[in-house]
Amino acid sequence: MTLSDTEHYGSPSxxxxxxxxxxxxxxxxxxxLFQKGIKYTYEDPAKTNISAFTKKISRPDFYLPEHKVYVEFWGLVDHKDQELRMKYNEQKHLKEREYQANGIRVLSIYPWNLDDLEGAFKAEYRKVMKKDLVLGPISEGMVRALPISPLLTNMLSISTIQNASSLPLSEVQVVFTPYYFIKYDCFVQEAFMYQKINLNSTGLLVIDANQGNLVDSITEEGDIPRLPRTGHFTNCVGLEQKETPRAKLSEQVTFSQIDALLAKITEEEATQIARNEIAKNLHRTHTYTTKRGVTHSHTIRASPERVRIKLAELVNIPIVTGIFAYRDKTYRRTIQAVTGKVLEDDFNYCYAPTRHFEKAVLICERCGNLACHSHGKNCNVCGLALCQQDVIQKGLIFKKYYCNQHTPP
Ligand SMILES: [Zn+2]
Ligand SMILES: [Zn+2]
Ligand SMILES: [Zn+2]
Known part of the structure; x- marks a missing residue:
């Protein structure tokens, strides 16, 4: 029995x-999927290269690349034509067996799920993926995020480089990145040399919800865990989140790309990471010297169970990257755009072939490389900024530097 697509599925839409x-x-x-900001491809064989899709089984309807899972709509399982329904269900079993045998994850959606698609989709996602569906911050066309500092233009200018005016800012990108802010406290008491000793800490951890790693921490009270404490993210605490329409980000800066990253870990996973990090990095050693001069020591440690989570909140922080182009080189400066903290900066270091960690002071006007004080010079005649490989040096005791056009014979 063969049926046309229309007979099979109803009217195309x-x-x-x-x-x-x-x-x-x-x-x-x-x-x-579209309204929830979940990226999908529709029956697109080009986007996947799973060889498991043999001629025998057709590909599922949708593929969600960010979740690496397929979605199949079983549209005819309750078709009123009995013969068609049986044939369809037979095919369905065959397909399901093939998916399972090939380790292909498929979310199954049925006609009766369409009344509460969101609820059904989330439940099916949890069943198949063994975790909650975490929707990206850009859903419904809005970004729930911290505002971007109006001072951003200044922060993107390259003031540390001597001849920075030759460096045009070619592009600015903003990516709203989700972070879990997790407040914790931890109290452990143990007995040591007939005394009660305490380990006690209260603070905040910030976990990148896209990457799943800890990025910042701050201790409010008590013992300090050995964790990164840059203030790059913790200094956003207390700032108010806003629904920021994407078109209204800032008047001062033009953004060539505005994007939002998906939270890939759930709140539960984030709090577990926080517990484990505290347990691994919070400890204190007590020592006690007896009257006879014998020293005893004891290390008191946190454990994941002793870490109490007081609050977990998902916050989107705009991460702005300014891209500067000069000659054939591009340099990036990445800024946490709420407070202007620089997260990564290509301008930090000299590009001498030995790649040492010396602060760059100029950009070579011949090749575009960055140079530090000892690897960068200005031409004695025209003042051109030059790196080590483009400068010509004259004199032994009183050294002078020239570009190739002004070198004396
Ligand atoms: Zn150069
Ligand atoms: Zn150098
Ligand atoms: Zn010159």
Missing amino acids: ITLKGERVRSKGEKQIADF
């Missing part, structure tokens, strides 16, 4: 994204 899909059900799924 156009999604919000503009794709033609085979049925209203598929359209509803596509539009749900």
